[in-house]
Amino acid sequence: MRLALGPILYFWPAQAVRSFYEEVAAWPVDIVYLGETVCAKRRALRPDDWLALADRLAAAGKETVLSTQTLLESEADLRTLERICNNGRHLVEANDAAALHLLGGRGPFVSGPHINAYNAATLQWLAGLGARRWIPPLELSRDAVADLQHARPAGIETEVFAYGRLPLAFSARCFTARAANVAKDRCEMRCEAHPEGLMLHTREGQPLFAVNGIQLQSATPCNLLPEIDALKRLDVDVLRISPQPQDTGRIVTAFRAALDGAAPPDLRDLAPDGFNNGYWHGRAGMDWEAP
Amino acid sequence: MAVVVRKPELVCPAGSLPALRAAVDEGADAVYIGFRDATNARNFPGLNFDADTAREGVRYAHSAGARVLLALNTYPRSAHWARWTAAVDRAAEIGVDAVILADPGLMHYAAVTHPQLRLHLSVQGSATSRHAIAFYHRQFGIRRAVLPRVLSLAQVRGIVERSPVEIEVFGFGSLCVMVEGRCTLSSYITGESPNTCGVCSPARAVRWEETPDGRQSRLNGVLIDRYAPGEAAGYPTLCKGRYRVGDATYYAIEEPTSLNVLELLPDLLACGVAAIKVEGRQRSPAYVREVARVLRAAIDTCAADPERFRVRAEWGAALDRLSEGRSHTLGALHRPWQ
Structure with a gap:
């Protein structure tokens, strides 16, 4: 089983992104997804900058994949999408049907977690379009993934979102701008002040969601590290770790060690509010079922 | 000279036969329904149609010149696949005028098994750009796409201009703040x-x-x-x-409020949307009757003379009475909302 680093879901300054990937080059991670998947207004790095970063990581021996935006609204969004899909050098992760429109039938691509592949017929269809790897929708359970593993077409790899805050929803509205009482068109990139999102609590103080611009994430990180044996038994090919500003290297190292047969290291100190794994166990996503 | 506009269809929700009749009686051009199970996105207790009531609904609508669209717009997991394909077969057999689908696997099944069955891409299909719509058209021959409630008016206009298929937009009802089909x-x-x-x-x-x-x-x-x-x-x-x-x-995400696009009707008609949809299959027949009545009057008035169209106070008041929080919004169509 290989390890992948998902795209950075937050808005970090260009220098922070570059330093992050300089470290990544030395981490025991096999695949690196790069690019802006959340908000088109985040332009600290342009498509060409992402391509240059991907080139550097590829030269360092990583398999590189350029991830595309999930919610596409404007003609400018489509132009950026076209630039990425036509990059000619790196594999592309489709997160919307518009990307499938540009990638389908033109060689291999990755079908991302926001392409709704819930059943074997859809997976078969994606494989026919050229999907070489797919990431199941985050709300699919172990049993549903197992059903699809039995039915999956030859030549398509399965990658499971294994660690990080789950991207749960996308909107036209920016909830970070709303929290600052400004309109999205005048947001002045407020999300840059929140490198791991802005916590939303219930009125009883329960952490519920992390606000990340137009995206809402789970407040707690999903953690499937204790499930590694089950993931191996299911013939899952790749595990995805979603980047966070701190400790991502430690998480990668922990997964690598567990994949190599060591007892899964304890990561509890990374999540003061706990982890979730409810989706994997067929329950409410926020739940945690102790291993 | 008066501007010639395309008059969009009024598409109303029905969670029961009485609601369907109410919508048709008040002039809905089409009514959308669902079967009584998880194959549609309003799977609520006591709601929806079995094969017999659906057949009766189609008969009633067709005799009044209205169409029936059937929502099969959830995403089947492999273990339950046969229930969804059986629902597509049943829809074709009953003679609905179109099925509203979101799942690509199911669209493929419908296109291959029932090539004569008209396919609409559900709002749950998350198609927010002309590329996505063109893709589903090319792949499965969809004839209409329902747009998620995340686009500005200018973006809707841009899509209608370049879409290979008809475009349906939401006009009234509960407001999904998130891209439909991508909210967990x-x-x-x-x-x-x-x-x-x-x-x-x-x-x-x-x-x-x-x-x-x-x-x-x-x-x-x-x-x-x-x-x-x-x-x-x-x-x-x-x-x-x-x-x-x-x-x-x-209200960190959204206030309790309803979508109401009446004041944008002239713009929506001018840009050529094919249909205006009312949300709310979970609502009562009385609700459906009132909303259908107001929307019918508003669309007809607007189409007759779009330049002089004004939202009548009685329409606004009638719809606000039925709205969540008794208030309304244009949602994402109005850029500052975003």
Whole structure:
């Protein structure tokens, strides 16, 4: 089983992104997804900058994949999408049907977690379009993934979102701008002040969601590290770790060690509010079922 | 000279035969319905149609010159696949005028098995750009796409201009703030989502409590909101609760409010949308009747003379009475909302 680093879901300054990937080059991670998947207004790095970063990581021996935006609204969004899909050098992760429109039938691509592949017929269809790897929708359970593993077409790899805050929803509205009482068109990139999102609590103080611009994430990180044996038994090919500003290297190292047969290291100190794994166990996503 | 505009169809919801009749009687051009199970995104207890009532609904609508569209717009998991394909077969056999689908695998099945069956791309299909719509058209021959409620008016116009298929937009009803088909807030809290189970914030997970601090609504134990005495309490969907972000407690996602596009009707007609849809298959026949009546009058008035169109006070008042929070919004169509 290989390890992948998902795209950075937050808005970090260009220098922070570059330093992050300089470290990544030395981490025991096999695949690196790069690019802006959340908000088109985040332009600290342009498509060409992402391509240059991907080139550097590829030269360092990583398999590189350029991830595309999930919610596409404007003609400018489509132009950026076209630039990425036509990059000619790196594999592309489709997160919307518009990307499938540009990638389908033109060689291999990755079908991302926001392409709704819930059943074997859809997976078969994606494989026919050229999907070489797919990431199941985050709300699919172990049993549903197992059903699809039995039915999956030859030549398509399965990658499971294994660690990080789950991207749960996308909107036209920016909830970070709303929290600052400004309109999205005048947001002045407020999300840059929140490198791991802005916590939303219930009125009883329960952490519920992390606000990340137009995206809402789970407040707690999903953690499937204790499930590694089950993931191996299911013939899952790749595990995805979603980047966070701190400790991502430690998480990668922990997964690598567990994949190599060591007892899964304890990561509890990374999540003061706990982890979730409810989706994997067929329950409410926020739940945690102790291993 | 008067501007010639295409008059969009009025598409109304029906969760029961009486609601379907009410919509047709008030002049709906089409009514959309669902079967009584998880194959559609309004899988609520006591709602929806079995094969016999669906057949009767089609007969009633067709005799009045109206069409029936059938929503099969959830995403089947492999273990339940046969139930969804059987629903497509049943829809074709009953003679509905189109099926509204979201799942690509199911669209493929429908296109291959029932090539004569007209396919509409559901709002749950999350198609927000002309590329996405062109893709589903090329892949499965869809004839219409329903746009998620995340686009500005200018973006809707741009899509209609370049779309190879008809475009349907929401005109009135509950407002999904998130891109439909890509929202798992409900399953994150309850285990059931619109995509998998056809429900958002399922009633079985809702609990109301009277406490010294006021009335409280909970969803699977999670506090959605607390209401002061006399304060109107809405249905506890996750995106309409009050939460704390930083030091402020407020409607951090969206207020309880309804979408109402009446004031944009001239623009929507001018840009050529094919259909205007009313949300609310879970609503009563009386609700459907009233909304259909107002929308029918508004669309007809607007089409007759778009330049002089004004929203009549009585229409606005009638719709506000039926709205969540008794207020309305243009949602994402109006850029500052975003």
